[in-house]
Amino acid sequence: MIRLVAIDVDDTLLNSHGVLLESTKTVIKRAISQQVKVVLCSGRPLAGVKHFLAELGITTDNQYVITFNGAVIESVTGKKLAESGLEFxxxxxxxxxxxxxxxxxxxxxxxxxxxxxxxxxxxxxxxxxxxxxxxxxxxxxxxxxxxxxxxxxxxxxxxxxxxxxxxxxxxxxxxxxxxxxxxxxxxxxxxQDVNKGNALKILSKKLNISANEIMAIGDERNDIPMFNFAGISVVMANGSAAAKEYADYVTESNDENGIEQAFNKFVLSK
Structure with missing residues (x-):
């Protein structure tokens, strides 16, 4: 049973035009209604994903994001759980x-x-x-x-x-x-301690969710650390060859309802 889904943003959650597919919105909202945590994991800061969170209905203090490729873990309202920056x-x-x-x-x-x-x-x-x-x-x-x-x-x-x-x-x-x-x-x-996998590990511990209850979806090399941690690793068809080496499952592309396919296969109850 998947209790948390960690999703990369660019070229994964978003299509090639940088927008959310309607099918993506539908399955994510359905997962949330089934008490599944959906965590956006991005190289962007919170400001760069907030409008997508709003579209998905992920807006409350008990929902979280991993930003700056894992350097910051915070609630979607901006309350920081952890932060690791570069030395000056x-x-x-x-x-x-x-x-x-x-x-x-x-x-x-x-x-x-x-x-x-x-x-x-x-x-x-x-x-x-x-x-x-x-x-x-x-x-x-x-x-x-x-x-x-x-x-x-x-x-x-x-x-x-x-x-x-x-x-x-x-x-x-x-x-x-x-x-x-x-x-x-x-x-x-x-x-040196920052990556999406380490951040996901810290967040899952806080939420008392084990690795085998997590699905990670991404497309690039910076997603590999979370693939290594999560119980199920899903890579988009448009993803890099390096990322696909770590995939348990390759879904359709970000333009072809790949998120919907992955959620229907691994997350949503019938």
């Missing part, structure tokens, strides 16, 4: 690396603001700020000061450029941090 020294190092190698980057702070010192702001960063309904600030680490709460850093650039530098960035920053390719245009750097 790592942020400064990433800033220097970005400017030296001409790779666009930004950080996301505890207030969901997108901040970069790149004066030529990447279109990827602009879209990221728009999707997250967040502010976009041009600031250096010095201007922000060491009291800044940096939740994560994101190398946000063209796919080909990130393909070229991914291994080098993992080698340079991966010793002390969690570095993951969250999407073609996003290579993220977070606190």
């Amino acid at each position: 020294s790592i942020y400064k190092e990433i800033d220097r690396y970005s400017n030296k190698h001409d790779i666009a980057y930004n950080i996301v702070d505890a207030d969901s603001q997108i901040i970069t010192s790149n004066h030529n702001v990447s279109w990827v960063t602009v879209v990221q700020a728009w999707e997250n309904r967040a502010g976009l600030l041009i600031r250096t680490p010095t201007e922000l000061g060491e009291t800044a709460q940096v939740i994560k850093a994101v190398f946000a650039d063209e796919k080909d450029k990130l393909d070229q530098v991914e291994k080098e960035i993992i080698k340079k920053f991966g010793q002390k941090n969690y570095v993951v390719r969250a999407a073609d245009n996003f290579l993220e750097v977070m606190h």
Whole structure:
């Protein structure tokens, strides 16, 4: 019996146009009515998923989200259960690396603001700020000061450029941090203890739900830690080959009622 469903947002919960399918809304609302917890697990901040939560009817204090790829666990009303940010020294190092190698980057702070010192702001960063309904600030680490709460850093650039530098960035920053390719245009750097799987483990313990009562649905490499934790792992047909290696079940794509298919197969009582 599945008591909690953890769902990635972009390219999983949302279709390729960034909206919720009607079939997705229907099965999630039905699951909630059957006392199943539905937890959105996203690289976005709360501000970037709140409108989807409202569409799904997930609005009360006893419902939760995992944001910033696991760096923050909070209620859908914003009450934080746990938070793990980047050290300021790592942020400064990433800033220097970005400017030296001409790779666009930004950080996301505890207030969901997108901040970069790149004066030529990447279109990827602009879209990221728009999707997250967040502010976009041009600031250096010095201007922000060491009291800044940096939740994560994101190398946000063209796919080909990130393909070229991914291994080098993992080698340079991966010793002390969690570095993951969250999407073609996003290579993220977070606190070493942060990932969706660890966050899901912390939340499930609070809710007294065991791993074999959890289904995780996703499409990318940053979803693999929650696949490793959950009892059932579902990967979208549009997901990456790396993610599909961890799938117990591959459902239809995010444009073809994949969420509905997974809920009907594993979650909903007849």
